[in-house]
Amino acid sequence: MEPLASSRRGFVNFLLGSGFGAMAVWMLYPVLRYLIPPKSGEATIASVPVPWKPAEIKANSGRIFKFGSQPGILVKTPAGDLRAFAATCTHLNCTVQYREEKQDIWCACHNGIYDLNGKNVSGPPPRPLEPYKVNVKGDQIVVSKGA
Template sequence: MRIDNAYFTRRKFLNSILGGWLGAVAASFISPIVKFVWPPYKEPDEVKLVFADYSGMQPGEVKNFAWGSKPGLIKRAPDGSFIAWVGVCTHLDCNVAWLPDKKQFFCACHDGWYDENGTNVSGPPPKPLRRLESSVEGEDLFVRKPGVGAKT
């Protein structure tokens, strides 16, 4: 029934109250479900490597290490310091390989090339390889995300 001068019937009013309430209850479940489905993801801030494993590297030599669940690449510079990159292509995330005879990083997925400084030189990669910072501290070789200071 409709009360005089009302915009809608009582039935319509009750329907929207019930419907709105059901909708609100359903919506309150969305947030926890979404949070569960998208897992908390964090890249490591730093990884600690054993310096002894890398101290014997010649200048220009490149070795692998594990940067979380991705490969990392570390190169010995002529002055004895280390330069590190995340070893995945900036194009579509494939793992890159170091080709010592060509002195280039190579991504086999779409024929992407980076020079020995990690700069994209040929193929589809839009950006250079992601640089990481590294420092030798006593027995350890630390690789860190740029801007993350040493933890004391």
Template sequence: MNQTPETPADQSKRDFLQIVLGGASAAFLAAVLYPIFEYLKPPKQAEVEVSSVKAGKLSEIEKDSGKIIKFGSKPVILIRTANDELRAFSATCTHLDCTVQYRKDYGTIWCACHNGKYDLNGRNISGPPPRPLEEYRVVLQGDEILISKKV
């Protein structure tokens, strides 16, 4: 439809070309503007979530408590012990991959699936878990807690 004729353009051809030009321009504008307008629409989740690796502020985590932190697509458990030490372990139970939690009453890391327990060094001390939890590194930058993989 866009072939240029050898002979001088006749009226109908010109009209056709103009229609194509006009239509294509309009479609082009739509094709460019649609993504831009969509982009400008506020997304479902309105804002970026705070980083997984930054585990929040020290003041936000109580003594003798634990917190699950998203580390990539895996959970990490951050524990502030009763003696005010910070520790982080993989929160994936080594038994059957459930997510573990900190139990204040036991003073251990506990897995709800089969009652596996780990001490605060990540060692499996009771129940079915066969291996200790992998430890993560915790660094304190000011008030900010930073969790990273142990090298």
């Protein structure tokens, strides 16, 4: 009768073990889901007016503006063109800035450099900055996605 007894013991142990195992999963699942933050309810923004008038911005300069919750950069080239890009560096997410003396867009974090078309020309950035469309309507500059 020994084998029967031990197989019974084995069966009970199996039930106990798998029961606790299932309970662990059952408790862990909500915790793991809890740790993943919910998607933000913020609507994706298609265009924003920037808070400056075209005349205020001097040539060869750049400014950061709010594009929804993200920073954008508005650049006035030395020739006087207005251009806008997402200001988030494509390397590791830092915010870029305009360098007047070198006339380029620069990321201070890892020395990434973009030209005034937003193209990555030097350093580690793997992709160009996302370009935005710039419309000047009278006194207002409106920047929108999808250039």
